[in-house]
Amino acid sequence: MVNVAILGFGTVGSGVAEVLTTNGGLIDGRVNNQVRLKYIVDVRDFPDSPYKDLFVKDFAVLENDPELDIVVETIGGATIALDFTTRALKAGKSVVTSNKELVATHGYELLQLAKDHGCSYLFEASVGGGIPILRPLTSCLAANELEQITGILNGTTNYILTRMIKAGLTFDQALKEAQANGYAEKDPTADVDGHDACRKICILAALAFGRHVYPDQVPTQGIRNVTLEDVAYADSVGCKIKLLGRALRRPEGKVCAFVAPHLVQGENPLSGVEDVFNAIAVTGNAIGDVMFYGRGAGKLPTASAVVADVIDIAKDLKKDRHNGWEEGAPDLVVSADSLVSAWYVRAQVTVDEAKRRCGEIQLLARSGAPAGEAAFLTAPMTEPEIQEKLAGMEVGSRFRVLA
Numbered sequence: 194m195v196n197v198a199i200l201g202f203g204t205v206g207s208g209v210a211e212v213l214t215t216n217g218g219l220i221d222g223r224v225n226n227q228v229r230l231k232y233i234v235d236v237r238d239f240p241d242s243p244y245k246d247l248f249v250k251d252f253a254v255l256e257n258d259p260e261l262d263i264v265v266e267t268i269g270g271a272t273i274a275l276d277f278t279t280r281a282l283k284a285g286k287s288v289v290t291s292n293k294e295l296v297a298t299h300g301y302e303l304l305q306l307a308k309d310h311g312c313s314y315l316f317e318a319s320v321g322g323g324i325p326i327l328r329p330l331t332s333c334l335a336a337n338e339l340e341q342i343t344g345i346l347n348g349t350t351n352y353i354l355t356r357m358i359k360a361g362l363t364f365d366q367a368l369k370e371a372q373a374n375g376y377a378e379k380d381p382t383a384d385v386d387g388h389d390a391c392r393k394i395c396i397l398a399a400l401a402f403g404r405h406v407y408p409d410q411v412p413t414q415g416i417r418n419v420t421l422e423d424v425a426y427a428d429s430v431g432c433k434i435k436l437l438g439r440a441l442r443r444p445e446g447k448v449c450a451f452v453a454p455h456l457v458q459g460e461n462p463l464s465g466v467e468d469v470f471n472a473i474a475v476t477g478n479a480i481g482d483v484m485f486y487g488r489g490a491g492k493l494p495t496a497s498a499v500v501a502d503v504i505d506i507a508k509d510l511k512k513d514r515h516n517g518w519e520e521g522a523p524d525l526v527v528s529a530d531s532l533v534s535a536w537y538v539r540a541q542v543t544v545d546e547a548k549r550r551c552g553e554i555q556l557l558a559r560s561g562a563p564a565g566e567a568a569f570l571t572a573p574m575t576e577p578e579i580q581e582k583l584a585g586m587e588v589g590s591r592f593r594v595l596a
Contacts, residue, residue, distance in 0.1 A: 194226065194227045194228075194229055195224065195226055195227065195228045195229070195262050195263065195507040195510070196229055196231040196258075196260050196261050196262050196263070197213065197228060197229065197230050197231060197261075197262070197263045197264075197265060197503060198230075198231055198232035198233070198234065198255050198261055198263070198264050198265065199230065199232070199233045199234070199265045199267060200234045200235075200252075200264060200265065200266045200267060200268050200274070200277055201234070201235060201266070201267040201268040201269070202233050202235040202237070202239060202242075202244075202248075203267065203269075204492045204495075205267040205291050205318075205492065205495050205496060205499065206233070206235075206265070206267040207492070208492035208493050208495060208496030208499075209265055209267065209496045209499050209500060209503075210230060210233065210244055211492075211493070211496065212493065212496045212497060212499075212500045213228065213230050213500060213503075214230065214243075216500075220500070220504060220507075223504055223508075224504055224507045224508050225508070226507060228503065228504070228507050230244070230247060231247065231258075231260075231261060232247055232248075232249055232254065232255055232258075232261070233247045233248050233249070234248075234249055234250065234251075234252055234255065234277075235248060235250070236250055252277055252280065255281070255286075256280050256281065256284050256286075257284075261286055262286060262287065262506075262507070262510055263286065263287045263288075263289060263503055263506055263507065264277075264278075264281040264286050264287070264288050264289070265288075265289045265290070265499060265503065266278055266281075266288055266289070266290040266291075266292060266295075267290070267291055267292070267499070268292070269292055269294070270292070270294060270295070271292075271294050271295045271298050271299060274290075274292055274295050275295060275299055278290070278295065278303060278314075279303070279306065282303065282306045282307050282310055282312060282314065283306065283310060284310075285310050285311060285312050286312060287307070287312040287313040287314070287315070287506045287510070288303075288307070288312075288313075288314050288315075289315050289316070289318075289499055289502040289503055289506065290314075290315075290316050290318070290319060290499075291316070291318035291319055291495050291498070291499055292316070292319060293316075293319040293320060293389070293392040293393055293396060294392055296316045296319045296392075296396050297319075297391075297392035297393075297395040297396055297407070297408050298392075298407065298408065300316075300396065300399065300405060300517070300518075301399075301405040301517065301518060301519070301520050301521065304515065304517035304518070305517075307515075308513075308515050308517075311511065312510075313506050313512070313514045314517075315502035315505065315506065315514065316396070316502070317498045317499070317501060317502050318495050318496075318498035318499045318502070319393070319396055320346070320393045320396050320397060320473075321346070321393075321471050321473060321485065321487070321489050321498075322348075322471065322487070322488055322489040322490045322491060322494045322495045322498065323487055323488055323489075323491070323493075323494030323495060323497045323498050324471060324473070324485050324486065324487040324488070324489065324498075325485065325498070325501075326397070326473055326485045327396070327397075327400060329485070330397070330400045330401055330475070331400060331516040332516075334475065334477055334480060334483075336479055337477030337478055337479045337480055338442075338477065338478045338479075339401040339402065339442065339475060339476070339477050339478075340441070340442050340476045340477065340478060341439070341440065341441040341442065341475075341476045342394070342397050342398065342401055342438075342439070342440045342441075342473065342474070342475050342476075343437055343438070343439045343463070343473075343474045343595070344390075344393070344394065344397070344437065344438050344439075344471065344472065344473035344474065345435055345436065345437065345463060345466050345470075345471050345472050345473075345489075346389070346390040346393040346394060346436075346437075346438045346471055346473070346489070347384055347387075347389045347390045347393075347436060347471070347489070348376065348468075348469035348470065348471060348488070348489040348490045349371055349376050349377045349378075349381065349384035349385070349389075349469070350384055350385060350387075350390070350415070350416050350436045351435065351436070351466065351467070351468065351469065351470065351471070351489075352367075352371050352374075352376050352377075352468050352469045353367040353368055353371055353377075353385070353416065354367075354416060354419065354424075354433075354434055354435065354436065355467045355468050356370060356371075357419070357421060357424050357434075358424050358428070358433060358434070359467075361421065363420075363421060364416065364417065364419060364420070368381060368385065376469055385415050385416055385417055386413070386415035386417065387413040387414055387415040387416075387436065387452040387453075388408070388413065388415075390413075390436060390437075390438045390452045391408050391411050391413040391438065391452045392408055393438060394406075394411065394438030394439065394440050394450055394452060395407065395408050395411060395450070397438070397440060397473070398440035398448055398450050399517075399518040399521075400516075400518060401440065401442075401475075402440070402442055402448050402518075403518050403519055404446075404448070404518055404519045404520065404521050404522070404525055405518055405519070405520055405521035406440070406448055406450055406521060406525065406526055407521055410450070410521075410523075410525070410526040411450045411451060411452065411526065412451045412452070412453075412528075412529070413451070413452040413453075414451075414452060414453040414454065415436070415452075415454075416434075416436050416454055418590065419434055419454055419590070420589070420590065422539060422559065422562075422566075422568075422589070422590075423537075423539060423589075423590050423592075425559035425560070426537070426539060426557040426558075426559050426568040427456050427537070429557050429558055429559060430555070430557060430570070431458065431459035432456040432457060432458055432459060432464065432537075432594070433456075433457050433459070433464040433465075434454055434455070434456060434457070434592070435454070435455055435457045435463060435464070435466070435595075436452065436453070436454050436455075437452070437453065437454075437455045437457075437463070437595065438450075438451075438452045439451055439452075439453075439529075441532070443527055446525075447524075447525060447526070447527045448525055448526050448527070449526070449527050449528070449529050449532060450526055451529050453592070453593065454592050455592055455593050455594065455595045456537045456570075456592055456593070456594045456595065457594075457595045458594070458595065458596055461595060461596065462474070462484055463484075463595070466486065469488065469489065469490060469491075470486065470487065470488060470489065471486070471487065471488070471489030471490075472484055472485065472486045473485045473486075529576060530575055530576050530577050531575055532575065532576070533573045533574060533575055534573055534574075534593045534594055534595070534596075535570050535571055535572065535573050535574075535593075535594040535596075536570070536571045536574070536579045536591060536592070536593060536594060537557075537568070537569075537570055537590070537591065537592045537593075537594055538551075538568065538569055538570075538571065538579075538583065538588060538590070538591050539566070539567075539568040539588070539589040539590045539591075540566070540567060540568075540583070540586050540587055540588045540589060541565050541566060541567075541586075541587040541589070542565075542567050542586050542587070543565070543567065544556065544567055546586075547567050547569055550582045550583070550586070551569070551571050551572075551579075551582050551583075552571075552572060553572050554569040554570065554571055554572075555569060555570040556568070556569050557569055557570065566589075570594060579591065
């Protein structure tokens, strides 16, 4: 028998319990062993829960139980979750998590800890919810040198942008609607300011390129400053505005990673990803371009990915699954300054002045544009070059264009 414990009985934790029990017979058959939920750790009481007899409040009960094999961490954050994860791994218990903040910040040390104590640390659900993406990077695409990853990694921001595009809502209106529908937290900072997407692109970059990328190394811009004017101008040339996390292999083992809004051209499959869906495009030197698509969050989609990791471990508790990465370095992540792209610009400037400064441009139009406002797409250039050309100009928005 394989015994499992869940840390935290919130949305994801309760979903994991539901999947383990509802699909118990199927899971047992695939593992060729009995997989049983033995404990749930939470400081709250759940007297009406069907799992009420499994609740404990003291983590030491799990830590000191020699029959416990797998701990599922769904607490979130990087404080209590780090303490419990560290203690579980040191006790030789494998850990499965959906906690992208913990993996992005402490993934390297936790993977090393698991290796040192003969257990596993798996985190498929930390990126993309129920979308299979991390295991394919290290198994299905293992024959490739991965060159770049570009993804819509946050369902909340994608929902907000979709509602701005389709319903003409302002950012504030779309955010309130997302909160009312349960797609955004009461404090939406981690989502709308890009921190959630930043953590996920760090994990993807580490797996793809083999070294730990820390969130504080990744320049991150959210969507608070995207306006309906920008949406209208983008639509006039068949583009959609999307918040993208990007990671690119650079020369000499360096990595370029950043998060920012982009204009995505209509022929790019990412432009059609709407509402709370996520999509991740991966380029390898052998396979070319592949894309992974699906619901990036939610109780059961995320629980599905968590339980898949539980099944993987339960099949062979002693298997060496060290598919991690090496330690990072302060100079590992390089600036996107050398990355060439076309740029979208909205500014208070005359057309003649915009042409004089930026050379050949494609002018954009929208209904109701005020006098003195110009929006245009530039020829491909680096960020320092566009900054120099726009110096002193009253710029409202400036985004890269993803072809």
